[in-house]
Amino acid sequence: MSAPDSKFPAARKWLGVLCLLSAAVLAPAQTTTRIATDAPIVNFRLPTFTPEGFRQWLVRGTEARLMSAKEIDIRELTLTVFSGDAQDRIDTMILSPNAKVLTDTQVVSGTGAIRVIRDDLEATGTLWTYDHREKRVSMQQKVRVTFRAELKNFLQ
Structure with a gap:
């Protein structure tokens, strides 16, 4: 019996790309907002x-x-x-x-x-x-x- 990933190599590749894109999109949302003291x-x-x-x-x-x-x-x-x-x-x-x-x-x-x-x-x-x-x-x-x-x- 073969591993499930070996049957769908294209799906595994797209899943990896989706994970990288999600990390890139969510990373800025997790940064701390800083307030500049020189701007009103x-x-x-x-x-x-x-x-x-x-x-x-x-x-x-x-x-x-x-x-x-x-x-x-x-x-x-x-x-x-x-x-x-x-x-x-x-x-x-x-x-x-x-x-x-x-x-x-x-x-x-x-x-x-x-x-x-x-x-x-x-x-x-x-x-x-x-x-x-x-x-x-x-x-x-x-x-x-x-x-x-x-x-x-x-x-x-």
């Missing part, structure tokens, strides 16, 4: 989620540049901070023409203008920092705050 990312979006899977914040910008693995420079920043629970309510929006995002510490900062929008207040200023873990915005210059809430006994 247009219409940038970076969402973060709580351990439970709820939206925590969304960083968006018209253009972003990866300065390092932990630092992103963003033009036309829109930072949306969510409640982080099942309500998925927008808590705060932060707008700025230019900002730096430190992804490991969840700190966003800028030297230019900032606008902070909440249901109860709106604030503007310059030379600012937003610390997401502390839920705190600090502005050092040209600060203006407009409250939309009743301030009972504020002047007493």
Whole structure:
């Protein structure tokens, strides 16, 4: 009795060619995608989620540049901070023409203008920092705050 390959030498040859072609086509798909740090990312979006899977914040910008693995420079920043629970309510929006995002510490900062929008207040200023873990915005210059809430006994 002869081996099955000896009966179909042409089929074995085509099978070998097919295997080589498959390897050539699939090899590029298995390579790691690299992002160039010298080219901007247009219409940038970076969402973060709580351990439970709820939206925590969304960083968006018209253009972003990866300065390092932990630092992103963003033009036309829109930072949306969510409640982080099942309500998925927008808590705060932060707008700025230019900002730096430190992804490991969840700190966003800028030297230019900032606008902070909440249901109860709106604030503007310059030379600012937003610390997401502390839920705190600090502005050092040209600060203006407009409250939309009743301030009972504020002047007493």
